[in-house]
Amino acid sequence: MQLLAFIIFSSSLCADEPYDALLDSMTDKNFVTVERLKQDELQEFCSQPRTASVDEARAAELRAAALSDVPIPSGENYLGDWQLGEKVASNGRGLQYSDDPEQENGGNCYACHQLDPSEVAYGNLGPSLSGYGARGQSIVMLQYTWTKLWNTHAYNICSHMPRFGAAGILTEQQLRDVMAFLFDPNSPVNRSQP
């Protein structure tokens, strides 16, 4: 009897589950399909309202899993071309159904971060990264930053930032270029404030 009640209860709740509601409410558009509505375990864990209590053990598990999956760039070469990286940082296109899938994706860094201090159109969802290179180019700094770009959850579980490497938004080469934009002393990110 209890089991029956449980089945009836859960099936009546079913239509109000977010995934089912979204599947029922959305249609494929251009190259974007409803496959995207499925959550991986990290997305599922990070979809709790802010007021919900956090399962610390699970958080630690997911953080460790994220960290263990971050590759070292080939040849341990972390830094590419800052000028190309600047383009990646400025480009907000990519993976929206209105975007051209033939074009390379942008990182859209300026949507959320200040970088080159002379660019006034920057967002503030994330911290300012102006002068980022002042911290130097030690292997610890390079690895930390590479990891943050590849999968932010390795350090900051449920951060708002996309997993640019792990989710395949940017290529390894694009990430190296963004790294150079952050670290290179000649990059405008590291120019003194105007």
Next chain:
Amino acid sequence: MNNGFISGIFAVFIGLWSATLLSDTEGVFDQYRDLLGDDNPAIFVIFDGEEIWYTPAGPKSVSLEQCDLGLGPGVVEGAYAQLPRYFADVDRVQDVEARLEYCMTQLQGLTPDEVHEKPYSLRGDLGTELEALVAWIADQSSGLAIAPGQAHAKERATYALGENLFYYRAGPHDFSCATCHEQTGRRIRLQALPNLTTHQGAAEAYSSWPAYRISQGIVRTMGWRMRDCMRQQRMPELMMGSQASVALQTYLAVNGAGASMTAPGLKR
């Protein structure tokens, strides 16, 4: 006010815009609003919407005059402010767009496919009938308090679903509505972002849609706003009047309840 006046204003606006684009984007839109005073180009769309409401259409060639938006057949004044709400005839919660679809299919004999073919304008279009209808219906609630239904169990379940959808992260970028809209004082590039988890943020956002989008020259509805946010979240296309669209709007309307409707507003 005539079209010459509008284009004159627009030319002034473009001049102001190009002069100050990077320094103060919001400021120039404020200047444009000041130039218009109490005038809003949406007024023409509102007139269109009223005319469409009373014009026989569809295979059955009847008007929408008997459409029940929640306050009884044909009662438009005040109806928008009390949406989304539960409708016994369909046993579900509907927003204005889902309700219009119901009336167009039931009263006028249109098919759902016909209603869904192009509910919202594409860039460069001059506006759809749905946009005009929603503009007029919303205008008939201007100044009234946002008061969505929350007495019925399905209305409360719809709010709960809306809250869960607000925090639902998915897609290649892991975005949810909360990514951009659960903090106060934030912006993307120069675009200010309302905190939709607070009464004030939700009230400011909800009360101002539908809105005349200056940069697009058309009236956009709240349903379109939901669809376009989903596009920016890298999600597939959100259908007008769908369960998720209604639930998200319910979440916003309830969070903003009590504030006065100001729609159709003017936006950048």
